[in-house]
Amino acid sequence: MIEDDLRAAFVRHEPLTPSTGPLRAAIDRLAATRRRRRQRFQAAGVTLALLAALGVGVPQLRPDRPADGPAMSGRPADVPPEALNILLLGVDGFGEQPPYRLADSVLLVHIPADRSRPYLISLPRDLEVSIPGRGIDKLNSAFFTGAGEPRPDLDAGYDLTRRVVADLTGVRVDAGAVLTFAGLRRITEAVDGVEVCLPKKVESWHTRRTFPAGCQRLDGDASVDLLRQRRYLPDGASDRDRNAQRYVGGLIRRVVGQDVLTNPVRLAALLSAPGKGLAVDDDGLPLTKLVAVLPELKSVDPVGLSLPVGPPTDDATRLRLDPKQGRAFLAALSEDRLAQWVAQHPERVNPVR
Amino acid sequence: MTYEEFADTRLAPLLRYAVMLTGDPHQAQDLVQETMVRVQLNWRRVARADSPERYVRRMLTNQYIDWRRGSWVRRVLLRGEPDASMPALTDHAQSAVDRDQIWSWLSRLPRRQRAALVLRYYEDLPDIEIADILGCAVGTVRSSISRALATLRTEYVEA
Numbered sequence: 001m002i003e004d005d006l007r008a009a010f011v012r013h014e015p016l017t018p019s020t021g022p023l024r025a026a027i028d029r030l031a032a033t034r035r036r037r038r039q040r041f042q043a044a045g046v047t048l049a050l051l052a053a054l055g056v057g058v059p060q061l062r063p064d065r066p067a068d069g070p071a072m073s074g075r076p077a078d079v080p081p082e083a084l085n086i087l088l089l090g091v092d093g094f095g096e097q098p099p100y101r102l103a104d105s106v107l108l109v110h111i112p113a114d115r116s117r118p119y120l121i122s123l124p125r126d127l128e129v130s131i132p133g134r135g136i137d138k139l140n141s142a143f144f145t146g147a148g149e150p151r152p153d154l155d156a157g158y159d160l161t162r163r164v165v166a167d168l169t170g171v172r173v174d175a176g177a178v179l180t181f182a183g184l185r186r187i188t189e190a191v192d193g194v195e196v197c198l199p200k201k202v203e204s205w206h207t208r209r210t211f212p213a214g215c216q217r218l219d220g221d222a223s224v225d226l227l228r229q230r231r232y233l234p235d236g237a238s239d240r241d242r243n244a245q246r247y248v249g250g251l252i253r254r255v256v257g258q259d260v261l262t263n264p265v266r267l268a269a270l271l272s273a274p275g276k277g278l279a280v281d282d283d284g285l286p287l288t289k290l291v292a293v294l295p296e297l298k299s300v301d302p303v304g305l306s307l308p309v310g311p312p313t314d315d316a317t318r319l320r321l322d323p324k325q326g327r328a329f330l331a332a333l334s335e336d337r338l339a340q341w342v343a344q345h346p347e348r349v350n351p352v353r
Numbered sequence: 354m355t356y357e358e359f360a361d362t363r364l365a366p367l368l369r370y371a372v373m374l375t376g377d378p379h380q381a382q383d384l385v386q387e388t389m390v391r392v393q394l395n396w397r398r399v400a401r402a403d404s405p406e407r408y409v410r411r412m413l414t415n416q417y418i419d420w421r422r423g424s425w426v427r428r429v430l431l432r433g434e435p436d437a438s439m440p441a442l443t444d445h446a447q448s449a450v451d452r453d454q455i456w457s458w459l460s461r462l463p464r465r466q467r468a469a470l471v472l473r474y475y476e477d478l479p480d481i482e483i484a485d486i487l488g489c490a491v492g493t494v495r496s497s498i499s500r501a502l503a504t505l506r507t508e509y510v511e512a
Contacts, residue, residue, distance in 0.1 A: 002455075002505055003474060009456045010373050010475040018378045020364045027360075027386050031393040 083336040084111040085169075087162055087176035089143060090184070090227065090244060103143035103161055103178075104237070105227065105244045108169065112336050117299040119338050120248055120352070122241035122306045126319045129164050138318060139164065168321075170334045184227065185220035187251070193217040194250040196226065197353050198243070205231045215353075223247060238306060242350045245304035249352035252300050303342060304350035305329075354405065356396045360389070363406055367413060373471040374417050376460050388413040411486045414472075418464045458508045466501035469494055 090105030103125070110119040125140035134145045139161075146160025162173050179187075188194050197215040204210070204225050211218075211226055218226060226243055233239035308325035321327070325345075332341035342349060364385070371381035392399050392409055402408035459467055465487065472483040484491045 002502055002509065005455050006470060006474045006505070009453070009459075010471065012453075013372065013376075013456060014369060016378050016381075017365070017369045017372045018382055020368055023368065023382055023386060024360060024364060027389045027393065030386065031390045034390060034394060 081113050081115065083113045084174045085109070085171045086111070087158075087165055087173045088248075089158060089161060089176070089178045091143060091157070091178055091180050092228070102140040103157070104140050104230075105179075105241065106139055106161070106165065107241075107244060107248070108165065108171075108173075109248075110171075110333060110338060111297070112338060115297050116339060117297065118252070118302045120245045120302045120304050121333070122238075122245060122304075123165065123168070124241065124307060124309055124319050125237055126317060127168075127307070127309065128313070128318050128320050129168055131164055132160065139168075169330055181224045181228075185224050188218065188220040188223040191251065191254045193219050194223060194247060194254050196223075196243070196246050196250045198246065199351070202226065202229055202243070203232050204229055218247075241306060242304065245302070245350055246352045249302050249304065252302060302352055303338075304352040305338075305342070305348060306350065308348065354400055356393050359392075359399075359405060359409075363409070364389070367409065370410065370471065370476065371413065371417070373475050374414070374464075374468060376456065384413060384417055388416050407482070407486065411488070414468050414486050415488070418468060454508070455505065458505055462501050462504060466497045466504075469498045470501050473498060 086109040088105075088107040088109060089103040090107070092102050092104050106123040106125060108121040108123060110121055112119070123139060125138060127139045128136055129139050129142065131137050131142045131145055134141065137145075142161045142164040143157040145157075147157030158176060158178050162176060166173050195215055195217045196211075198211055198213055201213050202211040206228055207225055209222060209225050211222075227240065227247060229243070230236050230240045233243075308322040308329050309319040310322040310326065313320055321330075329341060332338050367389075368381060368385050371384045372378060375381050375384060388409065391412065399405050399408055459470070462470070468487060469483060472478050472486060473480070478486075480491050480494050484494045487494060
């Protein structure tokens with residue numbers, strides 16, 4: 001019987017089995033090496049997440065760009081605390097085909113001088129703005145115009161968008177970063193998922209995923225999927241902006257939950273971890289100064305806001321700043337009075353949780 | 354159970370199992386090493402399984418079936434000289450040579466079929482557990498075993 005021969009053959013070859021001693025030692029050695037490597041990687045990832053949560057995240061911006069804003073240069077490093085504004089751009093399609101290169105999420109993170117809490121301010125991508133070298137167009141095209149073709153340059157795209165945002169809002173942009181889908185995925189994975197709380201169910205246009213109403217922990221792929229969704233959302237791009245704020249809110253909670261903000265030793269260790277892997281737009285403010293702000297924050301519960309936009313224009317796909325509310329909001333932002341403004345306009349707050 | 358306790362009792366049987374799968378002590382060492390490193394790094398998840406032993410066996414089997422050529426297979430071949438400490442199978446009796454042909458024929462089987470044979474005829478596991486380890490239906494286990502046996506029988510007739 002072949003089955004019996006088979007059994008016999010297996011048993012006969014048992015003596016081939018090597019001894020386990022050296023193997024076990026090799027396993028332990030290799031596991032220790034990989035554990036160290038993984039910890040280093042996670043530290044770098046958490047640092048990125050931490051910075052991204054405050055809008056300073058991704059290693060694509062070079063730090064040595066000459067200062068171009070008049071308010072940027074020559075500012076002494078240790079003046080009394082002042083408000084900080086950090087520009088975070090979510091870019092569609094880098095490294096993917098076709099490369100769209102539109103900055104569809106434009107988020108300004110405002111940290112008031114009193115360090116009470118962060119404000120997440122979405123600037124609608126469809127907002128009509130004046131773009132140097134292009135004329136009047138939508139905000140999301142500023143990145144595209146700056147980045148150029150056929151090989152888009154993230155730095156240049158960021159620079160032009162920053163100019164446009166500074167012109168629009170009248171605030172100084174102290175630091176910023178560009179976040180691609182890959183970066184978003186990596187950051188989410190590095191903190192082991194981000195909890196996002198949705199007021200309504202969201203169905204993905206791109207995949208079969210359904211995001212139920214309520215709180216859920218998203219992995220990297222799911223986060224990217226959620227933040228891409230616009231078409232099925234009742235309020236389109238504005239709803240997507242709100243979801244981006246909910247994501248950033250969850251990311252901040254996650255980073256705080258991992259005890260990074262409150263533990264100076266851990267914070268310092270994490271900040272030294274990424275080394276050359278991290279470069280951000282910090283010509284206004286050195287990275288270390290910026291991060292020193294984190295423990296000063298009294299609350300890390302962000303307030304989600306959107307730039308008030310006016311009644312529809314002739315072109316239904318474009319938005320304009322609300323002549324009254326919008327101006328008042330921008331004045332409050334540049335004068336660092338957002339807390340007061342929010343108290344007067346509670347209906348304008350987007351619950352991020 | 355800690356990782357240490359698991360390794361104390363399970364490492365040797367896993368290594369024997371890997372030898373039966375690969376037919377080669379070096380490949381078996383590499384296969385077990387790669388699997389057990391992952392087991393150690395993810396021990397909490399492994400320990401949560403209903404049966405950590407079966408969970409690890411499934412990891413190892415998948416590793417064996419999926420590993421692309423050029424990863425562990427090539428590393429083993431590049432290692433060069435055969436290890437002198439390994440007992441050489443020198444049995445000059447013709448009957449032994451004949452019997453060992455079944456061992457060499459095993460290497461011509463698709464890996465999944467070989468794994469099914471090892472699990473049934475060496476590990477003596479019931480088909481339902483084999484199906485669990487291979488991640489397929491019981492019927493699939495039975496059909497791949499009968500296909501493997503049919504292949505071996507053909508070799509027998511030709512030999």
